[in-house]
Amino acid sequence: MKKEAPFKWETECEEAFQHFKRVLAEPPILAKPQTGETLYLYLSITEEALAAALVRENEKKEQKPVYFISKVLQDAEARYSRLEKLAFTLLTASRRLRQYFQAHLVTVRTDQAVKQVLQKPDLAGRMLAWSIELSQFQIKFEPRNAIKAQAMADFIEMTPGKLTLESWKLHVDGSSNSTYGGAGVILENQDGITIEQSVRYEFLVSNNQAEYEALLAGLSLAQEVGAKVLEVNTNSQVVSSQINGDYQTRDPILQQYLAKVNKLRKGFEHVTIRHVPRERNARADLLSKLASTKPGHGNKSLIQEVVKTPSVSTTTNAHLTISNQGSWTYPILQYLLDGTLPPDPKEEKRIKREAANYTIVAGQLYKRGFSQPLLKCIEPENTEYILREIH
Incomplete structure (x- = not known):
């Protein structure tokens, strides 16, 4: 048998050892967000588990981790569709990280149509309940980009590969x-x-x-x-x-x-x-x-x-019913269409809470419920005509 070569501690070995010591001495530390700062949430799902990473960005657009969550899907949860799993991941993150969702504007970065699904008029059952529960927080959506921080390595490893367009x-x-x-x-x-x-x-x-x-x-x-x-x-x-x-x-x-x-x-x-x-x-x-x-x-x-x-x-694709500013539907329509809210904090909170129960279909405002058809919302000036037709 060939005799093994004697071990030599060379310069490269010393450099690798010193680097390893520095890594162990400086473990990644979760960042503490500042008051009122916008936080960013990344969602990840597999067949058996879900995960979410909450990060903050500094002035140089460097991303620092704030918190991670993960959960193994149980029984019926594993049979959810992809969009349902993503919505469930967002819901789970809002429950576990409630203090961050209450104190900060959270922007969800995802390449899936989670926002559109949560706002669709035909929601029923659990999806509608999730949509209403999430409406209490300031949540925005934007296309997902790369997670830059090196501390996100574990999160990236469990994230599915780049998805083809659905x-x-x-x-x-x-x-x-x-x-x-x-x-x-x-x-x-x-x-x-x-x-x-x-x-x-x-x-x-x-x-x-x-x-x-x-x-x-x-x-x-x-x-x-x-x-x-x-x-x-x-x-x-x-x-x-x-x-x-x-x-x-x-x-x-x-x-x-x-x-x-x-x-x-x-x-x-x-x-x-x-x-x-x-x-x-x-x-x-x-x-x-x-x-x-x-x-x-x-x-x-x-x-x-x-x-x-x-x-x-017409010049637009949707035939939008525009209500007058004195109508009860006006603030809800304004919020659902472009996110405009009243300046009064109490009124702002009320409109956001109520808007979760409404949806817009082809420009018309409808109220939705758990087990009933969509209810068409009418303007005050039309009530007399409708009552006259009924009687």
Whole structure:
């Protein structure tokens, strides 16, 4: 056997040893945030566990850890969808680090549509309860960037690799008759989250125009939830072929619709428009037909939005109902739309608490509950008309 070479303590060994001693002598210390300072929260999930890192940034944009939390998912928690797990991670962090959430503005940095999901109108059960509980804190959301601090190594190791952009499927269908037009929209992601929307148009509309209106409503809904990769399914061969360039668009009105669709498509990373048979678009077809009829007793649980003017005749995508400043809905709408709050601290706290029970669907304010359909909020000047119609 070959004789082992004698061990030599060389200069490199001494340098490595001294470096190791310095590391042991200077363990990472959690930073103490200053009063009123903005803190940043990073979320991480795996199949069996969740983790969150709360950090602060100094003037040089250097990140220092404030606190870490982790939790092993139990039973039903492990079966949550990805977005539900992320929302649950945020909720867990707010409970364990309540003192930081109460004293500081917390900005959540994530590349997932957590904010959009927590504000969707079809929330029910635990997600709605989580949304209401989180509304008591000052929480903002922004796209996630790199965690710069070396002290985040443990957190980064358990963070899943860079996620590919989540793909969403959109099914749209439009219908029209001699009185009304309607649109059915179904948006779903890979985690099984499904959002259904039914829109009724109170203006004369052709079949092709109704199909375009449905597509515009679907693209707007996809933008609201933060979708970037979208697969659109429509049973209108005319619309799909015009958008894909297979057919020429000679009708002036359809040209306006096509230009608006192309403008909305620029807000996505990738959009695919596919023509599918009507039987593969049956649910969206049903929603469009229900929307194009007068609301009756059979569809009370269905959210039916009413649009009074065509999309091509306006400059905005959403037909927003603007309330006067004296209305009770005005401060809630202002907060939900752009985050504007009253200057009075007590009134600010009240509006933030109440706003958690409301949502905006296509510009209309609705009140939501645990086990009831969305309740449409009306302006004071409309109450007399509604009471007169009821009686």
